[in-house]
Amino acid sequence: MNILVTGGLGFIGSHTVVELTANNHEVIIVDNLSNSKIEVLDKLHQITGRRPAFHQIDVTDETQVEDIFLTHKIDGVIHFAGLKAVGESVSKPLEYYYNNLVSTMVLSKLCLKYDVGKFVFSSSATVYGDQPSPLKEEMALQKTTNPYGETKAISERILTDVSQANEGFSVSLLRYFNPVGAHESGLIGEDPHGIPNNLMPFVTKVAKGKLEGLSVFGNDYETVDGTGVRDYIHVMDLAEGHVKAIEKLSSGVNIYNLGTGRGISVLELVKAFMQVNHVEVPYEIVERRPGDVAICFADAGKAEEELGWKAKRSLEDMVRDAWKFEVNNS
Numbered sequence: 001m002n003i004l005v006t007g008g009l010g011f012i013g014s015h016t017v018v019e020l021t022a023n024n025h026e027v028i029i030v031d032n033l034s035n036s037k038i039e040v041l042d043k044l045h046q047i048t049g050r051r052p053a054f055h056q057i058d059v060t061d062e063t064q065v066e067d068i069f070l071t072h073k074i075d076g077v078i079h080f081a082g083l084k085a086v087g088e089s090v091s092k093p094l095e096y097y098y099n100n101l102v103s104t105m106v107l108s109k110l111c112l113k114y115d116v117g118k119f120v121f122s123s124s125a126t127v128y129g130d131q132p133s134p135l136k137e138e139m140a141l142q143k144t145t146n147p148y149g150e151t152k153a154i155s156e157r158i159l160t161d162v163s164q165a166n167e168g169f170s171v172s173l174l175r176y177f178n179p180v181g182a183h184e185s186g187l188i189g190e191d192p193h194g195i196p197n198n199l200m201p202f203v204t205k206v207a208k209g210k211l212e213g214l215s216v217f218g219n220d221y222e223t224v225d226g227t228g229v230r231d232y233i234h235v236m237d238l239a240e241g242h243v244k245a246i247e248k249l250s251s252g253v254n255i256y257n258l259g260t261g262r263g264i265s266v267l268e269l270v271k272a273f274m275q276v277n278h279v280e281v282p283y284e285i286v287e288r289r290p291g292d293v294a295i296c297f298a299d300a301g302k303a304e305e306e307l308g309w310k311a312k313r314s315l316e317d318m319v320r321d322a323w324k325f326e327v328n329n330s
């Protein structure tokens with residue numbers, strides 16, 4: 001199939017492009033480079049041996065996006081492009097609502113206009129709010145703690161209503177847990193602009209000496225060692241999940257958790273990182289981060305049952321590949 005991948009030079013998008021290409025799909029990437037680098041295009045060519053079509057556009061601009069639909073025959077869309085820093089969304093809500101919602105509406109409108117019937121959306125476990133884990137797809141959504149999470153929940157509702165009003169428009173809402181790691185080549189990985197918000201890229205930069213030390217946000221949670229527990233999933237497992245989702249997209253609205261089903265604490269991840277990579281990661285325990293939940297991990301059974309997909313890479317794979325990218329990418 002010819003797949004339009006928005007945000008295809010970003011962290012999850014680029015790894016999904018590798019998997020799509022490996023499964024003989026043609027890929028068209030659109031990206032505005034606000035949180036990615038044009039060099040990733042060369043890396044994708046190096047990894048896959050093929051250079052995807054690329055257009056630097058803003059997916060909220062209907063005219064620019066329509067040009068893509070006019071230029072390319074598109075069979076399906078995987079929509080990654082979006083602002084995704086939880087903390088930043090609290091201070092810039094309008095930017096988040098505008099960018100993340102208008103892009104979803106523009107793409108949906110053009111899919112209907114050009115009879116593109118397959119739409120896979122990059123959603124997030126954040127939409128569950130602070131409910132007890134393991135989190136299941138049929139759970140009612142709870143108000144999230146930040147505008148970023150709200151843009152994911154509202155985008156899910158928009159896509160659900162558009163699909164229900166238009167029989168030929170099928171959607172798959174993929175709720176990610178905590179994507180980490182990098183492609184085994186070490187050529188692509190998580191490379192956020194500025195100081196990382198997320199744990200793993202912060203850990204790799206501390207290990208590399210680019211950042212002083214890791215602040216562990218609280219060790220007084222009701223968890224195995226008091227630190228926050230999350231469902232970390234290797235980005236290549238996540239990429240494989242996207243390929244299954246678009247290839248096996250059944251009609252209507254489909255919702256899947258993409259997680260491992262296993263919770264790992266901050267200290268368990270840091271210790272695994274140090275042991276596997278034989279590096280030091282100095283850290284100190286500080287106050288909890290506002291908005292954090294104690295525990296969040298998936299019930300991943302539905303994706304396994306309906307898509308035949310299951311995360312297979314270990315925590316050791318995650319920390320090894322994350323470190324390899326940091327070393328290669330400095």
Ligand code: WQD
Pocket residue numbers: 084086124125126176177178179197198199200202214215216217218227228229230266289292
């Ligand atoms: C993980 C754990 C922190 C940094 C968010 C979004 C989610 C998705 C992934 C976009 C927590 C702890 C972190 C640090 C720390 N984003 N931590 N020190 O908050 O689970 O999820 O990012 O798609 O939508 O909500 O991820 O990596 O920020 O935190 O102790 O410097 O690491 O408290 O327990 P989070 P995270």
